[in-house]
Amino acid sequence: MAAMHTKLVLATLVGWVSLAAAAAADDSPDYGSDVRPLLRARCTVCHSEKNRSKVEISGGLVLDSIEGIRRGVGGKAVVKPGDPGKSSLITRLSETDEDLRMPRDADPLAEAERELLRRWVEAGLPAGGVGGTPSDESVEVGRSSRPARTGTVSISYDRPLEKNESKPVSGTIRLVAAPMPPVTALAFSPDGGRLAVGSHGRVVVWDLPKLEPAHFVDDFPGMVGSLLFPDGDRLVIGGGRPAIEGVVEIRRLSSGKLERRLTGHDDVVAAVALRPDGRALATASFDQTVRFWDLTDAATAPKVFRGHSDFVHDVVWMPDGRSVLSCSKDRSIKRIDVESLKETMTYSGHDSDVLSLALRTDGKEFVSGGIDSQLRIWSVDSEKSTKRLSGHSGPIHQLASSRSAGLTATASGDGSARLFRGDSWAPEATIPNLGEWQYAAALDADGKTLALGGWDGLTRVWKLDGKKQRLAATLVQPTLDPSKPDWLSVAADGRARASAVLIPTIRRVEGGTDVEPRLKGE
């Protein structure tokens, strides 16, 4: 009797197995469309690349990429492709001992979910259409669902007197384009003649004398966190899609060619820094890492520093090119030896997020700024800051230096910007509140031009003359339709130029009434 039962059970099992095999052949689950959503919902809050070093959370096991799943933990595999029964990834889901069963301290996976994972392992971990790295994200950064932008953008100017006029004339150029993507990164070309302006998905390289774009990059994935413009032709763009991927692109402007694409960061790249010899790149990311890339050797994987415990906001090279300074939301600034990836110094004193760094020309002192709205001056050899500079009433998002001119500029959430002498840190000048958070600042090499970019999507270019400064132009890149380059520039005297697609939508108002727009097209 007992034997008969066994046979019956066996027959049923065989039946199931063959059914499952048939199902696998037809329609086996794949990583991208079936497995990853499940792991994301139930497993990767703990078992993520981000938490890999936090063994108390992840146990060192990473489940947010196929590589991580294959790698297992401590040299031990958690999957045996084709054999779910020998894969602890599967068996741990059905443990009767709650201390062993995953997910820990949560309801067990539903039967159908466990079956899905079992079949996936049985099928040999197929990646499916989207591949296996976090950068191949199924979330589509669709550009189709963009809503009409109905808010008005106004740019003011003071026009010089014309014939028959006795009073100075103030006016505004208006277009319906708000909300615009914030300007999050700025970089001058070495000769100061061009300015690269980064906003979500787009970088526009402006020809400053002409106040018109010279180049467009409009297919960058996600936000632009940082720009470098090292030799006037190569443009380095760091950024990415929040909580999805971090990307660095090196482009040749002359040829329009994408020279190199650096992937691997799991979150937006907030800062890129070129080693003084130009042969290596350091990147800081919201994924809590700092990575070092050898630009002369594309085959070598980057070195990864994981010593920060939160977003890394900025990174700068020391003049000798052997170490960098990095700062983080974890409130610390660290000096990292690139060769050993060892932390050789931790500078503590900020009591909230540290957002930006700038090194003094001689490399002996540096300045840091962050959420607490104070600038701190540090000697590179001392863990305690030597001086504080106050004045801002909002977070200091970026510090920009012109080393040759010995100037440092801030961009602050209080809407203003400040300039300091880069040797004595003496205040030089203040750009008063521009009405919106300023995220990005750049100084040209000779310290004569300052660019500021903010949450309102406007870039303002200032001419500096000692302690005096004057607004020279306002640059706008609305990206109303990402497939068509659109732009507008307004000089301080009211002269305006715009792309052909925008011209019909732009109004000029002087003395409260609409006047002839007087725009020059492309």
Add this chain to the structure above:
Amino acid sequence: MRESVGRILAISSLALSPALCSAAEKPQELQVFPSAVRLEGPEASHGLVVVSVDAAGRSRDATDSARIRSSNPAIFVVDATGRLAPRGDGKAEAIVSIDGVESRVSVEVRGASLPRVVSFRREIEPVLTKLGCNQGACHGSQHGKGGFKLSLLGFEPEPDHAAIVKSAEGRRVTPFAPAESLLLLKPTLRVGHGGGKKLEPDSDEHRLIELWLAQGAPGPSANEPEVTRLSVHPPRRRLEPGETQRLVVTAEFTDGATRDVTSTTKFDTLGEAVATVDSAGRVRILGAGETNILARHRGRAAMSLFTVPYGPERRFEWNLSNPIDRLAAAKWRELGLAPSEPCTDTEFLRRAMLDAIGTLPTPQEIEAFLADRSPDKRTKIVDAILDRPEYVDYWTLKWGDLLRIERQKLGMPGMLAFNLWLRESFRDNRRFDRMIEELVTAQGSIYSRGPANYFRVASSPDDLAETTAQVFMGVRLQCAKCHHHPFESYGQDDYYGLAAYFARIRTKNSQEFGLFGREQVIYTAKTGEVRQPRSGKVMAPKPLSAEPSDDPVDRRRALARWLTDPKNPWTARSVANRYWGAFFSSGLVNPIDDLRETNPPSNPALLDALADSFIASGFDLKALMRLIMSSRVYQLSSIPTPENRLDRRWFTHYLPRRLGAEVLLDAVNAATDSTEDFKLRPDGTRAISLPDPEYKSTFLDTFGRPVRAIACECERGTEPNLAQALALMNSEEINAKLAAPKGRVARLAGDRTIDDQQLIRTLYLLTFSRPPDPEEIEVATKAIRAAPDRAQGAQDLLWGLLNSKEFLFNH
């Protein structure tokens, strides 16, 4: 005659009920909530709740089956879900009908053609709260979560807006491409989210956030209207288990507008055994009793009361001269409850003495009370009890707990001075408002001015504000120190406004020499302010929910005036509730010191009446106790009837509770005729008269004596544990008391003039405070005779009595 009519009615209604049930389908009348609707702005829409009442008066929620039409679709229309949505300004009516029965609700529409602008403060924050984003365990925690911090429950729109829209380089939102915003990708789990899935992509909440982002994620403006009041419809219902009711919540704003905020309201039941409520506001009745459903939205709360009778109304005849009896009985009628029988004379005497003076009656007192044949003997004995010296001991002990009188913090002389002041107050039956005033305005040497120690027990303005609110008003203010109270209308401004009364309290050392010299002196400085830490503003002294008030000499005098003002909504109610709790084991509001709108009394009219009578008596504590003890409610048996046995909230029977540590020790000593040896205290000192807990006693600690570390009655342990059982059953301490050569048992057993029956009777009177019944006498007599000797038999009997619930409990 009346009774027989009642019985006939009962029978006939029983017989009719099946017929009525089928007739319930046909409504007689429709009640529609709210009774008038105003739709303000293009986004406004409002739901209705329809209750149909049939011919038998039975009502049910008929919202789903009701047909709702608009009298003028140019003014408003009714959408597929039955909600009213504006189309044009003007007035019209919503016509609600079921089976030809109609009811109409007036609808006024304003601002229908204004541009639709999503308000961060009014629309987005409530969504974040409803989804749980800003709760304490998530982004609302002190340091946020995953680098994203929101204010707890969304009470600070400006920083929340910056955190969402602008911080971290604006990574969380892309207003120019709203659907790609991390703010939406994370909670829908399209990218990993530590908090799991919180938002459905195809939901109203998702669409609202997306619309807000598309509008450029506008921030809160300073002059935006705030919610001033919430109302829940229907406000009360009487239902039976299994029935359901839908709720609709309307918010009124500072600009006079009203809006349906049901979808962003958080619902909670206050009585899980009676009713549950889901996140959409559907109430399901589970069991008999009464509960409020709490609706919360933007720091405002409102409640809907659900009454579920235990059975049909029960008849009982009561002399209703005492307001307690009248109001308790009214509640019982609503709930279909009836009281237990009155307690016996011996039960009453034991109960009254334990509750009022923490002391067991002696056998002589019991015999005298039993012998008294006068009809008003219970009233007379109440007066006599309240005049006894133990009254001072017992209430000094209870208030000493709350005021945290103990030597560690105050030093021995300070502790004794504070204790002495309390003793004097109770000895003189000082008006309670006077006691409050003496405490909160006290100054001088803590060694010679007892109440000055109030400012040593708590010394910072924050501590003093919290203590004062909790002890005298039963208001727990602690959470408002760091954030807006999640349910109540007070926030940090109120907390620090109250603290400002104590901003100028200082201490210095006296210049005197000698034994009591160099002691601390409490005085009021000329300057000193309290700042609200978040805004940095200096706070003017301001009582809770009242206009600021100050005093040119001492701010605290203004506070004392407000605390003792008969119009103060808390003080008298708090005292009434504390004393009710002391006599009935459970307050009208529980926890006993947590009076808030969202924690209503089980019988609101009764608490109001007690408070009014306390005020009218001139804050006379003894008068309050007399009123309670002379009520028939207080004199009910602790034995429930089959019908009221489930009731633990409406006092249909007395709720037994274990004697407190000190009272129990005294009772054991009284029964065994022994005494405690407390250090530096005269022999025979009773535990209830100890001035502080620093007298070593394993017994007292085992039975939950508080160390007076917090200003809460909850510090006194009431949980049973094994150590207590062992202490009573076989501790050396108890055995020694039982077997003492000159103790109670030895004397009684050795006295040959006392026969076994008398011996047994005495032991019962000493412990159970009643004579034994014949069966008990028989069993006890047998046991004593079976013992090796009379003394040992008597010891065993007393041991058994001391270990009985009837001794250990006040019942």
